[in-house]
Amino acid sequence: MSEPSAISGQRTAPGDGQSGDPSHLSPLTSGLPLSPNQRAWRRFRRNRVAVVSAWFLAAVVLLVLLWPLLSPYSPVAISEAQFQPPDTKHWFGADLHGRDLLSRVFYGARISLLVGVVGAGVSLVIGVLWGAVAGYLGGRWDSVMMRFVDVLYSLPSIVFVIVLLTTLNAFLAKAQGKFISADGAALLRFTGLFAGLGAVSWLTMARIVRGQVLSLRTRGFVEASRVLGASHARILLSHILPNVLGVIIVYVTLTVPSIILYESFLSYLGLGVQPPYASLGSLIADGVGQLNPVRVYWWLILFPATLLALTLLALNFFGDGLRDALDVHAERR
Amino acid sequence: MYFLKRIAFMIPLLLVISGLAFALIKLAPGGPFDKERKPATPEIERALAAKYHLDEEVWQQYLRYLGGVAQGDFGPSLKYRNHTVTDIIAQGLPVSLALGGLAFCFALGVGVPLGFFTAVRKGRWEDYAGSFLAILVVCVPGLVIGPLLVMALAIHWRWFPVALFASPWHAVLPTLTLGLYFSGRVARLMREGMMTTLHAEFIRTARAKGLGETQVLLRHAFRLAVLPVVSYSGPLLADLLTGSFVVENLFQIPGIGVFMVNSSLNRDQTMVVGLVLLYAVLLLVLNLLVDFAYSVLDPRVRYE
Numbered sequence: 001m002s003e004p005s006a007i008s009g010q011r012t013a014p015g016d017g018q019s020g021d022p023s024h025l026s027p028l029t030s031g032l033p034l035s036p037n038q039r040a041w042r043r044f045r046r047n048r049v050a051v052v053s054a055w056f057l058a059a060v061v062l063l064v065l066l067w068p069l070l071s072p073y074s075p076v077a078i079s080e081a082q083f084q085p086p087d088t089k090h091w092f093g094a095d096l097h098g099r100d101l102l103s104r105v106f107y108g109a110r111i112s113l114l115v116g117v118v119g120a121g122v123s124l125v126i127g128v129l130w131g132a133v134a135g136y137l138g139g140r141w142d143s144v145m146m147r148f149v150d151v152l153y154s155l156p157s158i159v160f161v162i163v164l165l166t167t168l169n170a171f172l173a174k175a176q177g178k179f180i181s182a183d184g185a186a187l188l189r190f191t192g193l194f195a196g197l198g199a200v201s202w203l204t205m206a207r208i209v210r211g212q213v214l215s216l217r218t219r220g221f222v223e224a225s226r227v228l229g230a231s232h233a234r235i236l237l238s239h240i241l242p243n244v245l246g247v248i249i250v251y252v253t254l255t256v257p258s259i260i261l262y263e264s265f266l267s268y269l270g271l272g273v274q275p276p277y278a279s280l281g282s283l284i285a286d287g288v289g290q291l292n293p294v295r296v297y298w299w300l301i302l303f304p305a306t307l308l309a310l311t312l313l314a315l316n317f318f319g320d321g322l323r324d325a326l327d328v329h330a331e332r333r
Numbered sequence: 334m335y336f337l338k339r340i341a342f343m344i345p346l347l348l349v350i351s352g353l354a355f356a357l358i359k360l361a362p363g364g365p366f367d368k369e370r371k372p373a374t375p376e377i378e379r380a381l382a383a384k385y386h387l388d389e390e391v392w393q394q395y396l397r398y399l400g401g402v403a404q405g406d407f408g409p410s411l412k413y414r415n416h417t418v419t420d421i422i423a424q425g426l427p428v429s430l431a432l433g434g435l436a437f438c439f440a441l442g443v444g445v446p447l448g449f450f451t452a453v454r455k456g457r458w459e460d461y462a463g464s465f466l467a468i469l470v471v472c473v474p475g476l477v478i479g480p481l482l483v484m485a486l487a488i489h490w491r492w493f494p495v496a497l498f499a500s501p502w503h504a505v506l507p508t509l510t511l512g513l514y515f516s517g518r519v520a521r522l523m524r525e526g527m528m529t530t531l532h533a534e535f536i537r538t539a540r541a542k543g544l545g546e547t548q549v550l551l552r553h554a555f556r557l558a559v560l561p562v563v564s565y566s567g568p569l570l571a572d573l574l575t576g577s578f579v580v581e582n583l584f585q586i587p588g589i590g591v592f593m594v595n596s597s598l599n600r601d602q603t604m605v606v607g608l609v610l611l612y613a614v615l616l617l618v619l620n621l622l623v624d625f626a627y628s629v630l631d632p633r634v635r636y637e
Binding site: 167247 | 342346349350353354357358360361362461464465468469471472473474476477480481484525529560561564565568575578579593594597598605608609612613616617620627631633634635
């Protein structure tokens with residue numbers, strides 16, 4: 001654990017950068033201790049895969065948002081070009097109804113991203129709070145809170161989601177035209193989808209966080225800050241949670257793809273995004289439905305699946321980069 | 334003592350779960366006979382409802398159902414009316430157990446070594462290749478992998494049978510389709526756990542005492558690093574053992590995963606509550622084992 005900064009007499013923060021890395025000797029930062037966030041940001045920038053992933057995600061989001069302005073084709077416009085293979089007119093080919101696949105893929109990506117991010121956000125907030133509080137309090141409160149999670153856990157999520165969505169659909173079928181417009185109904189259906197997916201995916205997060213907190217709260221540094229008179233909220237937020245952050249981030253990046261995949265499964269059952277709307281999952285499910293040994297419409301699966309896989313890969317690498325950057329242990333390396 | 338209490342607590346928990354499942358199905362609009370031909374007369378409809386006691390109050394139906402369960406009778410299926418719920422589960426469960434168990438072994442057998450290896454080689458090309466592989470399989474849904482495997486390995490090269498579940502040979506493609514995704518998740522959890530553990534003080538102590546690297550990694554680090562995977566494998570196993578709709582549908586495997594989805598869609602209440610109870614018992618027992626394993630593996634964890 002040699003500290004080159006100590007040798008050259010500079011007051012850089014301890015452990016800033018790995019030894020042998022010259023960046024912390026640059027004139028811009030010399031002599032000034034960096035805040036933890038600045039150090040994290042610097043570590044993140046150094047991770048090439050994560051930076052590329054971040055740019056890729058930004059590009060996808062931008063393209064997805066701007067595509068309606070750029071595209072000559074509407075994602076729902078039916079044409080004569082049935083099962084048209086990719087060519088100069090339709091870059092990604094066309095589907096069963098002659099709809100331009102490129103437009104549909106970008107359109108579906110928008111919905112998939114929205115579903116994944118909102119669902120993961122719900123799971124992040126509820127799951128972390130619930131798990132951290134239960135693990136920190138321990139004893140009886142831990143039992144009560146975790147038995148509640150057990151109850152929800154033990155209900156197969158698919159039963160809950162199916163009941164929620166079929167109830168919502170039946171309600172909307174009745175209400176539509178009377179006091180809800182078609183747009184309002186579509187919006188409500190999406191909200192139901194978010195709520196359902198979020199409500200079934202915070203449980204694992206809560207369990208994982210609770211397990212980590214349970215083993216952290218008996219550690220010396222927690223005892224020490226308690227002895228020093230720190231409040232429970234302070235111990236939990238500034239001493240325990242930063243130590244769990246790595247696991248949380250990795251788990252969120254795993255939750256986004258799993259929610260997007262869950263949505264594609266629901267689409268497979270006909271309960272997800274309803275036609276003519278589409279998600280990447282429902283596009284793949286449609287393509288799989290056209291699979292047969294005689295004629296292969298490969299573009300129907302390949303393009304949506306590639307964009308889905310690339311997006312999810314980028315999300316994961318991005319999360320990994322964040323984790324490595326924020327990792328409190330990295331400082332001791 | 335703690336674990337005995339947990340076991341005793343399971344019965345009220347199962348009551349709550351069954352009540353919740355029952356209420357959920359009752360809340361959903363429509364009934365189990367919606368999709369069938371309309372009976373000729375309202376009398377027939379009433380007789381049908383009366384036969385299955387659907388004309389009673391909901392709480393009466395629930396109590397009647399519980400009474401049956403107490404005697405080991407899970408009632409008739411409202412959709413497959415010549416079969417009892419017990420019959421259907423008894424037929425499908427062994428298949429689902431076999432397939433789920435295989436997929437579980439595959440997920441852990443591939444995921445744990447992969448995660449361990451990539452964490453040890455962190456920052457080298459082995460890490461990048463292994464992590465990329467792990468993330469890739471997490472990102473490609475079974476909906477895609479399954480048909481592609483069938484197209485390539487079963488139809489094109491004819492190495493494996495296209496469907497059914499009759500011999501070990503038949504099990505390969507379904508196991509891969511089901512297990513690949515989870516092996517990726519396990520690998521990532523294992524890598525994460527390993528990297529956190531490798532920074533712990535006791536690892537430095539072990540190294541300072543002059544232990545060989547193999548000893549440090551396998552005997553000291555592994556034990557704690559595997560905790561996130563242990564935590565995850567309880568629900569994972571419960572999930573896998575109760576079948577998968579996609580895989581069973583794709584390979585025409587007669588498991589119970591298909592029933593879970595179809596019964597919920599059909600509001601087949603006895604079937605749904607029966608399957609929910611089966612899943613719940615599996616999950617509670619497995620989670621108990623997980624917590625027990627936690628206290629064995631990590632001496633800092635204490636349950637009062």
